[in-house]
Amino acid sequence: MDTIKTRFAPSPTGWLHVGGARTALFNYLLAKQAGGTFLLRIEDTDRARHDESAVEKIIEDLRWLGLEWDEGIEVDGDNGPYRQSERLEIYTEHIGRLLNAGQAYYAFETPEELDAMRTEARAEKRNFRYPRPDPLPTAADADKARDEGRPVVVRFKIPGRDVTIRDEVFGEVTVAAAEQDDFIIAKTDGWPTYHLANVVDDALMGVNFVCRGQEFLSQTWRHVLLREAFGFAEPRYAHLPLIMDMAGRKLSKRDGAVEVHAFRTAGYLPEALVNFISLLGWNPGDGRERLTMAEMIESFSVNRINKANAKFDREKLLAFNTDAVAAADEGRLLAGFKDYLSLNETPIPTDDDSLLLHLLRINKGFRTFADIPTKCGVLFVADDAYDYDEKAVKKVLARGDGSGYAMLEYLKAKLADCEWTEETLQALIEGICAEKSIGMGKVAQPIRVAVTGSTISPDIYNTLVILGKGKTIARIDRCMARKG
């Protein structure tokens, strides 16, 4: 038996979608587990929608996720080129082959005429099937039509028999001959349609395991028939259940990020995202949920792929990320944090590794990298550039007898004389608590609100050390001044 060769064949329309990421991941796992090959091909036969920058985006996202391919665009191989826009001759030759063998023929309808036929079929509550002319148009007819300015396409002449697809997830699915029709394989502009290019490329590139979204299952009969016409071997098929939003609708941008890149920008770790999407439609079967890529490769199995659609639960993804962060070592976190910062506007200095490492350490328990600027960003802005959260001010400083402000006034004097290290500040503040027999909250909170404008910051000692004495005093002054 040949070794497994899978592929991910995205159409470049933008950043990689999480659905596409899962398809890529499963293909990757399938290949890696079998010691096979994972191939990346770009399907860009739609010249009108072509977006060159999207190719780079997809490549960047796949690499960020850790899904490196063994063959394909950028890494090359023996079966290139790996973008369909560079393979026109191959498709033209194959279409010609079908034409010569009488397995395909020319058609000349305009989109309007086709629409009218479809509308009519619909009105009669029957499925539209392209009416095959008899006799079939010749090449001369095609030339004539072209001269008359009519669109010329090539349609595949279906053999007219039922087609059964043996899918490794959904089982045997049969499409009756009556449900098929002579579909287009070459467009007016001479480029092949998806079905033809996809089948030809998979066969020529040696792909023998096709794993893709379920939306293709009811179209696979076209691929089976095309392969048969060319004499290509059948690959194994595994269609994947779809990923929906929480309302059960097709995952759309409407209710949050759906692009891999958006999660990267939002401060997620790729291993958390990969782990999470691996569990959308699959699981190892032994109760484990947190899996490394190596563990996924080891335990992956098509037999355990589900048939029911899955919903994309962002809350659970967040929980996965929280755990991934807790499990990551400092080197990993530093690299991830720098990547996050490079993608976002931030007041945090990005060139000081020891500072970044320190921020990582004092923020243990953070859920995404975005939590760090949320909590510490204010420490790096100008002393008059942060806002006061009135609710926090009221609760901590202005409430009741104004003891918060009184404490702040008292603390300011003490702090002004204090040596500025974590230890000395801790000794000072704990000393005050003991001396006055009050809880830590009574002391730390007034300072926190004064110097950050909110009740959210790292522990008070680190907050003050990062700020420095001068800025701490300046901020307390600002706070007292606005008291009015």
Add this chain to the structure above:
RNA sequence: GAUCCCAUCGUCUAGCCAGGUCCAGGACACCGGGUUUUCAUCCCGGCAACACGGGUUCAAAUCCCGUUGGGAUCACCA
């Protein structure tokens, strides 16, 4: 509308193929409690599902049929 596919806690799912060990297990969310100088983390406890109706069987979440619900496809987009 036609064709095909799917159906276990709110969500991801285990169990189903080889019926009994399941008054259905885990995780996320949620609720309650605890730890903590804030936020977050963390710890403990709780709530919560076999879509419905028939059938087969001594026995059904598991097998069969139907109903209902959801999804996909029906493009010169992939």
